[in-house]
Each structure stands twice: as C-alpha cells, then as structure tokens.
Amino acid sequence: MDFISDYNTYEATNISSENDFDKKSLKAENSGKRNTLNIDFLNSYKNMTMSKIIASTNNLSQAVKRGVGSDFEDINQESTDARFDALISRNLKKMNSNFLFNTKVAGDSINIVPMNSLILKDKTVENKNENTGAKDEINNFVHIVDNSDSLFHFQKGVAIIDDLLKESENFIEDDVHFTFSDKSMLLEKNFYGKITREFLELENNRLQLKKLNIFLSEYSKVDAIINSSTKKMDAFKEANLKITNYKKNLIPASDLNIFNQKLKLIQHDKLQLKVLKNLQKLFSLSALEEHILHNEKEVNEETFQVIEKLQKIKERCISIGNCSNLLKKIETDLQYGLTKLYNYLVNSLNETNLNDIIIQKRKQKTIKQFQTQIFYLSENDLELYQNFINKFVDIEYKKITTSFLHQFDLSSKDNNNPIYLNIDEPTRYLGDVLAYVHSLILNEYEFIQSLFITDNKGTMGKLFEDLDVKLLNDIFNKFNNLVKIRLDQVIKFEDNSSILIQCVQVLSFYKMMFLKSKLPRDNLIIKLLNSLLSYCDDLIIRTTEKYLNEEIKYKKSTNLSAADLQHPHWLFQYLQKLSVILSNFDDFKTLENFDITFYKKFDKSLIENPFVYLLNDQIGSAYPSKLTSKDLNIKIASLILKCNCLDLIESRLLLPFKHTFFQDEVNQRTVYELLTNEFDECKNSLKEITLKILLKNLEVYDYYNLLNMIFPISEVKTELDYEMYYSVADNPIITLDAIERAVKLNFEEQLPLLMTNLESQLLLNLISSPLITNDILNDSFKKFFKFYKTFHNILILIFPNDLKRLELIFNYTDEEVYTILGLENYMDEDIYIEKDDD
Structure with missing residues (x-):
C-alpha cells in the first residue's frame, strides 16, 4: 500500500473552496466514483494517441496517392496541438474539484491558472480559523506519516515533485499546466490531500505528448517532400509505359521468339568458346x-x-586419358x-x-641459381640429374688431371717447382706426389662445398646432404690410376728395407691427411695407399729374407765347431743388417704405422726362425746330442757356443730395441721373451755344470745331494731351518771319519785354486763376455758357500760333543771361505742366513 493510498484513507472532510464551480454538475459526473484523478480518461487518452500515431503513417501513403486531403490536414502541428489541448482541458475540467484549480474560458480553449496565483490574489484563504483547522490536519497528517509503512512512497512522491518544480522553471507560463511555487504549500490543509499519483503521471504524460508533437511536426515536413517527389515521377511512369507498349508492338512475338532462340544459341556458343579457351x-x-x-x-x-x-x-x-597425341x-x-x-x-x-x-x-646469387637449377633437374628427371653429376665428375677429373700432369712437365716455363724422381731420394718424390694430391683434394672439396652446400633445410638441403663427399669420392676414384702409376714406380722397384719403412711412414701420414680432407675410406686412393702399405710390409720382410738367404747364405753356414767357440759370421752380418732396419722404428709414430700383423710376421720370419730354430739346428749339427749326453766337455762347448751367439743377439738386438721395436703394450708378441729365455737357460745350464764340477772336485757332491733331498739348501733362511736336517744323521755317509777324509784335505788344498781349476776345466775363457763368466762363477760360488755353511752348522747340531774335531775338519771359517771364493757381499740374500736370537 503506497503513501497516496494511505493518505486517501485518512483524507480530511472539511476542505473549504473559494472557487465557484458548479458542484452539482461535478457531483453528477462523479457520482459513484472516488474523489481522484480519472484513470479511465488517461487510458483512453493513451490508446487514442498511439492509434493516431499508427494511423498517421498509413494516411501518409494514402495522401500521396490521393493528393493532400483532410486526413493530411489532421496531422499538421497546429491542429494536433489544438486537439491535444482541447482534450486535456475537457478532462481537467472534470477534475477541478480534486485539484482546487481555477479555470478561465477564453474562446474555445480553457486556460488553467495555478493555485498559487489564486492564493496570492484571494485574501479570503488566509482565514485564521481555517489555518487553525489546517494546522490540526497537518499534525494529524504528520502523525499518519510517522505511523505509516509508506514513508518510502511519500519520499518518492516528494522527489518527483522536486523534479517537476525544477522543470517548471524552464518553461514559459503558457506551456505549464500545473505550477507550484513552493513545495511546502502541499502540506497545507487545502492541498495536501488533493495531490495523488495520478496527477504526477498526468504531468509526465503531458511532457511526453509535447515531445510527440515535435516529432509529428518534423514528420509532416518529410511527408510533404515525399509527396512532391512522387508527383514529379508520374510523368516518367507514363513515358515508361508508352515505351513498353511500343516495344511490344514493334516486333512480332514469333520473330521475337526466333531471335531469342538464336540469341540463346549464340550465348551457348560463346560459353563453349570460353570453356575451350580455358581448356586451351x-x-x-x-x-x-x-x-x-x-x-x-x-x-x-x-x-x-x-x-x-x-x-x-x-x-x-594422364588423369583424363585418351590424350595420346597431346x-x-x-x-x-x-x-x-x-x-x-x-x-x-x-x-x-x-x-x-x-x-x-x-x-x-x-656472386652468391649465381650460386643459388645454380643450386636451384640442379635441384629442379633432380626433381623432374633423375636420369638427367645423374648424367649431370657424371658430367660434373668428368669435367673436374679432367681439370685435376691436367693440373697434376703439369707438375711433372720439366720443360714447362710456368712450372717453377716441378716434381721429378731422384734415385737417391725416392721417399722425397713419394712425399711430393702425395702432397700435391692432397692439395688437389683440399681445393676440390672447397670448390664442391661452395657449389653445393646450402642453408636450405628442406628438400633441397636433403638432396645436397653428403653430396660433396660423394662427388669428391667419384672424382678421385677416377684419379686413382694416375696416382698409382706415380707411386708404384718408387715402391715396386725398391729393395731397401730401411727406405721401404720410410715409404710406409710417408704413405701412412698422407693416408691420415686424405681422410681428414673428407676423402671417404672406401675411396680407391685410400684403398691404394692401404694396398701399398701392405705391400711395403711384405716387401720389408721379403727383402730382408732375401738378404739373409742369398747374400750371407746363413743356411749353408753349418760348420760351427770352431776352436774358439765364437758365433758364426752370418750371425754378425745379419744382426748388423737387422739393427739398421730396426733403427727406423725409433719413433713412436713410426711404430703406429705398422699393425700387429706386421710385427708378428716380422718376428716370426726375421727373428725367431733364424735366431732360435735355425741357430739351434746349426749348433745341434756341430755338437750332436748323442755326444753331448756322453761327454761333458762337448756339452760345455755347445753351451758356450750358444751362449756366445745369444749374447751377441742380446747386445745387438734385444737391448738396443727393447723400448722401441720390441715394445708390446698388448702383450701379443713373444719373440723377445723367447730369446731372453733361451739365453737364461743356456747360462743356467753352464752354472749347474760349474757347480757340479766344483762339488765333485771337493768330493762333497754326495753330501750336497743328500741335503737337497731333505730340504733345498737354497731355501734355508734362518738357523732354525737347520733342525730340519736332523734325519741326515741316520745316513751312513754322515760320519766324522768319512767327512774328515772327504773334506779336510780337499778343502785345504783345493779352495785356493778353485777358480783357476774351474776356468781351465770349463773353458770359461772362451765365453765372449767376461760378465757372463763372472756371473757363472759367482752363482756357483754362492751356492757352494751356502752349502758349506749349512753343512758345517748341521754337523754342529748332530755332533755337539765333537765340536773340536769339527773345527779341525772345517779348518776355514765361514768368513775365510767367503773371502777365498771372492764373493763381495756377505749379506747377499742368496747366501745370507739369519741367526737365531738364542
């Protein structure tokens, strides 16, 4: 329930009026109705207005057809305003009792005068009694407002009135139907119950109607222009109608049909011609x-x-078919x-x-154009593309061939540094040839790269990928024969192993350089170098074998039983030749140029066969095993001969080239170890024979064997080890009488002359190396001294009650024996025996 409805409920009854309106007519008109604004009038007024606006648009078109009529006059601005004002005046006349406004009739129109003007002119309104009654009513009104739930609607109504007051200030007096000078007067007794929501809506509708009048005024002007334009077009419509009739009457219908058919045929032919041209x-x-x-x-x-x-x-x-000729x-x-x-x-x-x-x-543009053309050729005709590649290879081969052959033309004035073969420097010629080939490879590869390498990563990039290596490979595959001829004339006729080794170094070096220059491993030049390297390896061995067989004829030197027991002459010559060959392997890079296959073959053919198998056969022929097994002197002679040969081999071959040619990091070669073991076995055999002769001369050989049977004398390290020999006392030869007969006289007489007797018996003076002789004697003396000391101390343990007799038998002390034998280091681990702390 809004505020206005609340207020109407509590509307005051004694409202005085100074206007002389006809109350009877008003009551008759408003009988059975509330004392409020006529809502039916407003609804009918609204509907009438909207229908009039809609009808006006239809009337415009009809007015254009009929000309300007009465309907058009009804919608002009003046008639519309007059009708709106008359309607408003008639309806407001019915509501004057509610709003207490005075009206003045001037002609056919009704002017509504604001109430505030009446109040100012009529002093009867200012009656004190009425003011007192109004005050009470206002108080009553305030009370109602304070206790009403429609305060919000009241405030909204007051806001609307404020807007109307502000708007009324902008209009002239004739345009304002309802004007209030002060909002406070609405709260007076005569007015506060007469302002309703319908009144406010009526004022708002009036403002909208005014805007509508403005629109209709402008619309009437546009309508007039349209009407004028339509009249001007009527003449053209008549002319157009006449022209149409003329056309229809000018040509007969049958001819026109024929013409149209021909025209269609022409259009069809044109369309076919157009299609044919497009197909063409x-x-x-x-x-x-x-x-x-x-x-x-x-x-x-x-x-x-x-x-x-x-x-x-x-x-x-191809897709259409039946186009064989085309x-x-x-x-x-x-x-x-x-x-x-x-x-x-x-x-x-x-x-x-x-x-x-x-x-x-x-000109990078020229290169790109060239690459594009090659790519286009490959995309459209692979056969022509391959022919072009082959042609390119032929052209480049001819270029490098001409340049290569020009280097060997000694008569050419343009060639300042020609390549020629000097017999004394074959490896230099070989290096010059390969160096120039290397320069040709570098230049050709740079040229091909400049021509075919592209930044394009698409299909063109894939086409040219690895093409440079392929072209380089094809060009120098054809160039292989020219290089082979120049290299073969040096290598095929060379028989010097040292020069051949140098050739291997040159070939290996340029093989590495060619591979670094992007020449693939399957290139014929690389294969040529590999073949030449293998050939040189075999030729080095063959030429050395040829020297060994044909020049020094080592197989025919079978008579080695010379009185001086020195090495055969062929051995000395061969070692000289071999040392010259092996001196070329003093460089680590040279060693890398040969593989393990070459080394094994070289070891087997040139070292192991002559120095082990052949030399043993020749010594065996000179000193047969049947004789050496029966005669110790013959065996000693054969051992000394072999020792002299192996000593020469070691001094001339093994020691000088131990860390160069014989270096074996993978432990796949055995020749060095084989020769070393042969030499050691020969010396050990001489040492055993020397010790055996020494012990027999001193008549203690049986005691030596007896002790070694119980425990090896060489293994005695401390005096406690002597106790292991207690069981020797049970042997019948271990008696003081027997020992005295065997030891006393022999030791006293033979020890000072021991070295001289051994040298004469063993022919040690025939050993070529004094170091070997000294080594044999020292080893024998050490073993004898350790036996002497061990045997003496064992007897002291076995015969503790006969120590004085033992001192007489073993007349020499350990230190004296050690001095007589010429031993230098008493603390040598081979003879030293640690004393017991007890």
Whole structure:
C-alpha cells in the first residue's frame, strides 16, 4: 500500500473552496466514483494517441496517392496541438474539484491558472480559523506519516515533485499546466490531500505528448517532400509505359521468339568458346611460353614456370586419358625443356669464370641459381640429374688431371717447382706426389662445398646432404690410376728395407691427411695407399729374407765347431743388417704405422726362425746330442757356443730395441721373451755344470745331494731351518771319519785354486763376455758357500760333543771361505742366513 493510498484513507472532510464551480454538475459526473484523478480518461487518452500515431503513417501513403486531403490536414502541428489541448482541458475540467484549480474560458480553449496565483490574489484563504483547522490536519497528517509503512512512497512522491518544480522553471507560463511555487504549500490543509499519483503521471504524460508533437511536426515536413517527389515521377511512369507498349508492338512475338532462340544459341556458343579457351590454357603453352622454351638461351625463373606447367599438363592428360597425341607432344616439350636445363648447367661448368666466381664467393646469387637449377633437374628427371653429376665428375677429373700432369712437365716455363724422381731420394718424390694430391683434394672439396652446400633445410638441403663427399669420392676414384702409376714406380722397384719403412711412414701420414680432407675410406686412393702399405710390409720382410738367404747364405753356414767357440759370421752380418732396419722404428709414430700383423710376421720370419730354430739346428749339427749326453766337455762347448751367439743377439738386438721395436703394450708378441729365455737357460745350464764340477772336485757332491733331498739348501733362511736336517744323521755317509777324509784335505788344498781349476776345466775363457763368466762363477760360488755353511752348522747340531774335531775338519771359517771364493757381499740374500736370537 503506497503513501497516496494511505493518505486517501485518512483524507480530511472539511476542505473549504473559494472557487465557484458548479458542484452539482461535478457531483453528477462523479457520482459513484472516488474523489481522484480519472484513470479511465488517461487510458483512453493513451490508446487514442498511439492509434493516431499508427494511423498517421498509413494516411501518409494514402495522401500521396490521393493528393493532400483532410486526413493530411489532421496531422499538421497546429491542429494536433489544438486537439491535444482541447482534450486535456475537457478532462481537467472534470477534475477541478480534486485539484482546487481555477479555470478561465477564453474562446474555445480553457486556460488553467495555478493555485498559487489564486492564493496570492484571494485574501479570503488566509482565514485564521481555517489555518487553525489546517494546522490540526497537518499534525494529524504528520502523525499518519510517522505511523505509516509508506514513508518510502511519500519520499518518492516528494522527489518527483522536486523534479517537476525544477522543470517548471524552464518553461514559459503558457506551456505549464500545473505550477507550484513552493513545495511546502502541499502540506497545507487545502492541498495536501488533493495531490495523488495520478496527477504526477498526468504531468509526465503531458511532457511526453509535447515531445510527440515535435516529432509529428518534423514528420509532416518529410511527408510533404515525399509527396512532391512522387508527383514529379508520374510523368516518367507514363513515358515508361508508352515505351513498353511500343516495344511490344514493334516486333512480332514469333520473330521475337526466333531471335531469342538464336540469341540463346549464340550465348551457348560463346560459353563453349570460353570453356575451350580455358581448356586451351590448361592443356597448351601460350606463344610467349613457346618462345621462352624454344628460343631463349638463358634458363631462368620463367623457364622453370614453363617446365612446371608442362608437368601439370602431363598430369592432367594422364588423369583424363585418351590424350595420346597431346601427351606425346607434352612429353616431347618437357624433355626438350629438361634437356635445355641440363645443357645449360653443363655449359656453366665449362665456363672458366664459374670456378672463380664460386671460389671467390663474389656472386652468391649465381650460386643459388645454380643450386636451384640442379635441384629442379633432380626433381623432374633423375636420369638427367645423374648424367649431370657424371658430367660434373668428368669435367673436374679432367681439370685435376691436367693440373697434376703439369707438375711433372720439366720443360714447362710456368712450372717453377716441378716434381721429378731422384734415385737417391725416392721417399722425397713419394712425399711430393702425395702432397700435391692432397692439395688437389683440399681445393676440390672447397670448390664442391661452395657449389653445393646450402642453408636450405628442406628438400633441397636433403638432396645436397653428403653430396660433396660423394662427388669428391667419384672424382678421385677416377684419379686413382694416375696416382698409382706415380707411386708404384718408387715402391715396386725398391729393395731397401730401411727406405721401404720410410715409404710406409710417408704413405701412412698422407693416408691420415686424405681422410681428414673428407676423402671417404672406401675411396680407391685410400684403398691404394692401404694396398701399398701392405705391400711395403711384405716387401720389408721379403727383402730382408732375401738378404739373409742369398747374400750371407746363413743356411749353408753349418760348420760351427770352431776352436774358439765364437758365433758364426752370418750371425754378425745379419744382426748388423737387422739393427739398421730396426733403427727406423725409433719413433713412436713410426711404430703406429705398422699393425700387429706386421710385427708378428716380422718376428716370426726375421727373428725367431733364424735366431732360435735355425741357430739351434746349426749348433745341434756341430755338437750332436748323442755326444753331448756322453761327454761333458762337448756339452760345455755347445753351451758356450750358444751362449756366445745369444749374447751377441742380446747386445745387438734385444737391448738396443727393447723400448722401441720390441715394445708390446698388448702383450701379443713373444719373440723377445723367447730369446731372453733361451739365453737364461743356456747360462743356467753352464752354472749347474760349474757347480757340479766344483762339488765333485771337493768330493762333497754326495753330501750336497743328500741335503737337497731333505730340504733345498737354497731355501734355508734362518738357523732354525737347520733342525730340519736332523734325519741326515741316520745316513751312513754322515760320519766324522768319512767327512774328515772327504773334506779336510780337499778343502785345504783345493779352495785356493778353485777358480783357476774351474776356468781351465770349463773353458770359461772362451765365453765372449767376461760378465757372463763372472756371473757363472759367482752363482756357483754362492751356492757352494751356502752349502758349506749349512753343512758345517748341521754337523754342529748332530755332533755337539765333537765340536773340536769339527773345527779341525772345517779348518776355514765361514768368513775365510767367503773371502777365498771372492764373493763381495756377505749379506747377499742368496747366501745370507739369519741367526737365531738364542
């Protein structure tokens, strides 16, 4: 329930009025109705207004057809305003009792005068009694407002009144129907119950109607213009109608039909012609394209476009079928265009300035065009592309061949540093040839890279990927024979092993350089170098074997039983030759140039066979085993001869080249160890024989064997080890009488003369190396001294009650024996025995 409804409920009854309106007529009109604004009037007024606006738009079109009539006059601005004012006046007249406004009739119109003007003119309103009653009513009104739940609606109504007051200030007096000078007067007794929501809505509708009048005024002007334009077009409509009639009457209908049919045929022919022309463009070359294909010499982008069009035409013909003649012509033109591209590329290669342009990289555009043309050829005809690659290889091969052969022309004035073969320096010639080949490889690879390497990572990049290596490989595969001829004339006729080793060094070095220059391993030049390296390896061994067999004839030197027991002459000569050969292996890089196969073959053929098997056979022939097994002197002679030979081999071969030629990091070679073991076995055999003769001369050989049978004397390390020999007392030869007979006299007489007797008996003076002789004697003396000391101490343990007799038997002390034998270091681990602390 809003505030106005609340207020009407508590509306005051004694409201005085100073106006002389006809209350009877008002009551008759408003009988049975509330004392409020006529809502039915407002609804009918609204509906009438909207229907009038809608009807006005229909009337405009009818007015244009009929001309300006009465309906058009009804919608002009003046008549519309007059009607709106009359309607408002008539309806407001019915509501004057509610709003207490005075009206003045002037002619046919009714002017509504604001109540505030009446109040100012009529002093009877200011009656004190009435004011007192109004005050009470206001208080009552305030009480109602304070206790009402419609305070919000009251405040909203007051806000609307504020807006109306502000708006009324902007209008002239004639345009304002309801004007209030002060909002406070609404709270007076005569007015506060007469202002309702309907009144406020009426004022708002009046403002909207005013805006509508303005719109209708403008619309009437537009309507007038449209009406005028329509009248002017009537003449043109008549002329158009006459022209249409003239056309219909001018040509008969039958002729017109025939004409139209012919016209359709012509249009159909035109359409067919248009289709044929388009088909001609799709399946044939234009005159300009024919000219580009057959007459222009240069191959450019336009040529590519023509070839591409021919490719598309070929595809269309194949897809359509039944185009054999056309397809044959297109294939002919296409092949002509691709052949033209191929010839252009070949001519570009033959041009002398192309190489300079590409190497100097002065015209990158030329290189890119060249690459594009090659790529285009590969995409459209693989056979022609391969022919071009082959042609490129042939052209480049001819270039490098001419340049290579020019280096050997001694009569040429342009050649300042020719390559020629000097018999005294074959390896230099070999190096010069390979060095120039290397320069050709580098230059050719740089040229190919400049020509074919591209930054394009697409299909073109994949085409040129590894093409540089392939072309380089093909070019120098053909170049292989020329290189082979130059290298063979040095290597095939060389018989010096040292020079051949130097040739291996040169070949290995340039093989490495060729591989670094991007020449693939399967290239024929690389294979040639590998073949020459293998050939040199075999030739080094063959020439050395030839020297051994044919020049020094070592197999025929079978008589080695010379009185001096020295090495055969062939051995000395061969070692001299071999040492010269092996001196070439003093460099680590040289060692790497040969593989393990070469070393094994060299060891077997040139070292092991002559120095082990052949030498043993010759010594065995001179001193047969049947004799050496029966006669100790013959065996000693054969051992000394072999020792002298092996000593020469060690001094001339094993020791000088131990860390060069015989270096074996993978432990796959055995010849060095074999020769060393042979030499050690020979010396050990002489040592055993020397010790045996020494012990027999002193008549203690049986005691030596007896002690070694119980426990090896060489293993005695401390005095506690003597106790292991207690069991020797049970042996019948261990008696003081027997020991005295065997030891006393022999030791006293033989020890001082021991060295002299041994040298004469063993022929030690025939051993070529005094170091070996000294080593044999020292080893025998050490073993004898350890036996002497051990045997003496064991007897002291066995015969503790006969110590004085033992001192007489063993007349020499340990220190004296040690001095007599000439031993230098008493603390030597071979003879030292640790004393017991007890």
